[in-house]
Amino acid sequence: MTAVDPQSRDAVESFAQLALKLYDADGVIDTAGTVADFAVEAVGCSFSGIALAAHDGPFEIGAATAPVVETLYQVQADSGEGPVLSALAERSAVVDHDSVSKSEWPRFRKEAAELGIGSDLHLPITYQERAIGVLSLYYTEPDAYGDDDETAAAILAQHAGVAVATAVHDQTITQTVESRRLIGQAAGILMERFGIDSDRAFAILQHCSQDTNTKLRAVAQDLIDTRNLPGTRPHPPQSVAVSNYSRPPRKS
DSSP states (O other), X not given: OOSSXXXXXXHHHHHHHHHHHHHHOOHHHHHHHHHHHHIIIIIOOSEEEEEEEOSSSSEEEEEESSXXXXXXXXXXXXXXXXXXHHHHHHOSOEEESOTTTOOSSHHHHHHHHHTTOOEEEEEEEEETTEEEEEEEEEESSTTOOOHHHHHHHHHHHHHHHHHHHHHHHHHHHHHHHHHHHXXXXXXXXXXXXXXXXXXXXXXXXXXXXXXXXXXXHHHHHHHHHHSSOTTXXXXXXXXXXXXXXXXXXXXX
């Protein structure tokens, strides 16, 4: 049953309130959680979740309103198949009015049946023609949603696309600014300790990062916290630090 008629005035007000909540959301996970919670309330599904496209795997779980959603996501990630992966790959909705009767994705079907899922709907979350996630709606009854539900869910997925993309962008900017701040602070410590310029200090950090196979940000954070570079003795003499880490690459 649709909680919000997508053509009604109430729907406009509900999505306007959602926009405000998304504006106040803090980061990608909070944004995904806000959308998933709104889906249960406004679209009328039993459970909802958001899977986010990942560079180093099938997807990441961005939000889940119940453990059943996490279980179904994990089954798909482990088996490498399922409606979420299909929606991501094809950038099109997967409409399933009877979760049990279909033969495709047998592991997902079996798990869904055991968990009492009767029907499900998965809509790609896209931004600038790129699939960045999937909004999943699960119902305990078969044939539990109709055209209005699909329309409302599609509108919600569109809101999610802009909100998640913005959150990712903002979070990336924040992390970049924070990383630069930490690296600058660490370089300042080296400059003061060894009486070197900023280029040489940055080169020390870079060489230490390469030698210890540690990200530059982590090297900087470790130096700030301990006042020592990773892999060196406490308070190493200047000769050791300079010989090991402070020679910048030669310019060709």
